[in-house]
Amino acid sequence: HAAASSNFLRQIIERDLAAGRHQGRPWGGSPGDADHHARGLPDPARIRTRFPPEPNGYPHIGHAKSIWINFSLAQEYGGVCHMRFDDTNPEKEEQEYVEAILDAVRWLGWSWHAHGTEHLYYASDYFDTMARAARYLIETGHAYVDEQTPEQLRATRGTLTEPGTESPWRHRPVEESLRRWEEMLAGRHPDGAMVVRARIDMASPNLNLRDPAIYRIKHAAHHNTGTRWCVYPMYTFAHPIEDALENITHSICTLEFEDQRPFYDWLLARLVPLLRAPQFARARTRIEGLRAQGVEAAKEFALRCHNAAARVGANTEAERSMAALFARWEHDRDAVLRDLDAFFELLLAELHQFTPLLAEALTAYEPEPFDLPHQYEFARLNLTYVVTSKRKLKALVDEGVVAGWDDPRLPTLAGLRRRGYTPSAIRLFCERTGVSKANGWIDYGTLEVALRDDLEEQAPRAMAVLDPLELRLTNWAEVFGDERHREPCRAPVHPHHPGWGERAFHLGPRVWIERDDFMEQPPKGYHRLYPGNRVRLKYGYVVECTGCEKDADGRVTAVLARLVPDTKSGTPGADAVKVKGVITWVGADEAVAAEIRLYDRLFTDPQPDAGGKDFKALLNPDSLRVVRGWVEPGLGDAAPEQRFQFERHGYFVADRLDHQPGRPVFNRIATLKDGWGG
Ligand code: ATP
Ligand code: MG
Ligand code: MG
Known part of the structure; x- marks a missing residue:
């Protein structure tokens, strides 16, 4: 039902398709569709979206939202989503980040292959066209080279209430701007010496239209183009051109870009003769035809x-x-x-x-x-108790606050994967939180609910003891005739899926139980082990507590109990002895020792970086607790990334990197109940 729920983006696309837009438009392919693009054949895709990250860090849960929006809309409406790297900023971009982003998109289950083509693009592949576009704008009087200093540029921009001041270079002859532009391209000027600006309106109430810079000088090597360029386009100039070149129909971005939309439209309208040459030629023929008609x-x-x-x-x-x-x-x-x-x-x-x-x-x-792309904005995802800014995440990684980009406490997709999150849980979360026009915060618990809903039906069950205390059954030899006897027990792999079979393990005279399943002096309402009380060892027998042993400090070192005969789970009459408590356990001589990593929220504040707060001062000191526990024998050879529900404890995953046969390592993905309420 969730998948069918509507949102304003779906409505826009449905409206466009119903109006017959986009379908079969000639010259509609993308650079990847070599034939279509070059020969003016109809677009094989009904709509085109794109996911355009900058490769300057690992992608996070906010990106998952954008990935989900763009790829799922394309899939739903018979379109294609392009994977495009917006790599116009040479200094911060790295190949490692490119790989991490591609990995994350694939892991989430999306593909950028369609109609026999891989739709993987790099903005830097269009640098030539972008430079030509800048030149074209200068030639047509829509741009000029401004030689004011960066300080002067800032100072003359004006404010929300005051108009900007026109640059003394604003009305210089076209030839002069062109000459400077050539010099910029040839590397004849240092960084910051001059910029190319669009000539729009210094008095516009929209600051983004006050002659925005479109090209700047930057003597820096680029991960894709090397040292070929020493001028780089501004993002706001590059992005519309990328969209137009790839024939994107719906360019979906976050709300911060709403004020950029007028520039997006202004720019593409001016570049039509360059970017849409065939359509433009057709328009000319059409106009001549109209004139000839009388x-x-x-x-x-x-x-x-x-x-x-x-x-x-x-x-x-x-x-x-x-x-x-x-x-x-x-x-x-x-x-x-x-x-x-x-x-x-x-x-x-x-x-x-x-x-x-x-x-x-x-x-x-x-x-x-001229079938130009259109920009639409939605509210970015803000999730409580995490930071989702690549810059801030990078600071946490670089300063060693966390173990790396894939630290399971981070909201990076690599971190969430390592933590044990499933791609389907993340997709479910994206679908449930929807697409909105208004900024707001989503509770981190919502992500955990999606995880639980996804794993509840899928994850095999197992028993594990995280804080072990020994329980000794003192009448074992008496009941079974031999201290070495082991009593076979069975439990369903999953209570709702009998077809999945059963787990087998053994009960013996020594078992591990959770330390808090025993209290010498229990408060009222405590139904687990205390002297004189009976509980059931799940899938095993009822036992009756007789006391405990302690060390010199008074700390309990073992719990003593007697097994109640004829109470084995699944045997006739087992329920004759009534108990109020059922506890989990593992047999001491067959349990497998495991390292268990108990993760908690990384920050103590629900909005650690809102309103200028210093997020690094709000770290939760207990965000990771590593314990040595015991798990059911069958878990010794779990595969990396295999997920389980540890009964009573929550969902756990075998760590994808550190878990090894004979040396199990499990990460807690989420507890069984919401613990984030505060
Ligand atoms: P960050 O601030 O983390 O660096 P960004 O917006 O600069 O994020 P980009 O690499 O430019 O990151 O983002 C790629 C796409 O993902 C963009 O379309 C962007 O709008 C979208 N995106 C990024 N963060 C979020 C978020 N929190 N919610 C929804 N979409 C997001
Ligand atoms: Mg960005
Ligand atoms: Mg950013």
């Missing part, structure tokens, strides 16, 4: 341009002159009609200047004249 068709098209101009706004000189032409429409219609020819001349001569207007006006004739 004055009525031309008039109607001019009217559509008029409406588009009102909606889109006019930013360049060319657009402004067009807008001025349209402004006369209302009061001097005839004059405009007389000017229709002039209108078409202007339009066709400087077509590339009018793409936003054209896109709007042409939709009446072609559903998607």
Whole structure:
């Protein structure tokens, strides 16, 4: 039922598909679909999404959300999700992180292969196109090279209430900007000497539209392109271009980017002639056709341009002159009609200047004249008791607070995997927490509930003693005639799946029980072992406690009890003796010693990095407790990553790296009940 639940992204995609958008669009493939892309064949995918991490750290549970959203939407609607590395920032990116991200996506069960193609892309593979795009914007008057210092750039940006100040370089001749751009490319200037800026509007209420930088100088080697470049695109410039080149239909990101959407659209509209050359050529043919059809068709098209101009706004000189032409429409219609020819001349001569207007006006004739990707935003996942920022996670790793990126206390996917989380539990968690437009916090317990719901039906059961205390059955020889006798016991592998068979183990005169299953002086309501009380050893016999042994410090070293004959579980009359307590145990001479790692939350604060808090001062000193325990004999040869429910204790996994035959190591994934309430 959960998988069918709707969210606003599904609604958007369904709306788009119902309107016939995206389907079979020509030139719709991706660089990977070599034939489709180059020959203008229809897109084999109905929609395209992408997961675009920056390889600057290990992916975490927040990324799992983004992975789930993008891959599951593509899968549900017959589309493809591209795996794309947004590697535009040379200094922080490493191959190790690339591998970790690919591993995590595969582990979660997703694939970026479709229609015979591997859709694995690197933003850095598009650096040539991006540099051409910057040049194109300069040539068309939409960008300039600014030689202000970084301090001046910051100081002239303005504030939310004050407009920015125009740079003295803003109106320099195109040729001069182009010359500087060439020099930047040739490495003739140091870092920070100048930047390429989009020319938009220094008075825009949206700070992201106040002539944002699109290219900067950075003399740094890149993990993919080496030292080929000494200029690198800004993320906000690179990302829309990546999306457009790959023919992404729905570009889904987190809410912080909502204010970037106007720039995303502004940029792609300006780059249409470059990035959508075939469609653009078609548009030109269409316009010429309309003109040739006579004055009525031309008039109607001019009217559509008029409406588009009102909606889109006019930013360049060319657009402004067009807008001025349209402004006369209302009061001097005839004059405009007389000017229709002039209108078409202007339009066709400087077509590339009018793409936003054209896109709007042409939709009446072609559903998607330039089929540009659209950005949609959702609220990022915030999970209590963890930090999900690669930078902060890296600090914990680098400073040795945790054992590595895959430390089971970290919310990295490598950490969650090592902790024992299943891919299906994580997917279930993503589905249940849904997609929202409003930021909020998800309780860590929600992740554990998903884990329990996933493992409850799947995990074989076993008994383990984590804090061992010896229990001696003092009448053993009396009952069975021989101290060396061992009584075979059986238990279901899983109580709901009889077909899975039974576990076999033995009861003997010495068993390990949990230390807190005995109390010399029990409080009221305590039903386990205390002198004079009877309990059942699960799957075994009822025993009656007779006392205990202690060391010189008064610490209990063994519990003494007598076995009650004829009470063996599963035999007739076993229930004749009534008990209120059932305890778990393992036979002392066949149990396997195990290292058991008991993990708890890493931070003591539910929002360790919110509101400028110092998360490193909020560490839980008891986030890891390693104990030596005893497990059922069958667990000695568990496979790494095999998961169990230890009865009464919770879910455990054989550690994927340290667990070895004869040297078992188990990690506690989660207790049986929620312990995170605080
Ligand atoms: P971090 O702050 O941890 O470095 P990021 O957003 O910079 O995260 P990217 O590598 O750029 O990390 O992220 C790849 C994708 O994952 C982006 O689309 C981003 O929006 C998404 N993403 C990252 N963190 C979360 C989160 N907590 N919830 C949902 N999506 C996320
Ligand atoms: Mg990022
Ligand atoms: Mg980041």
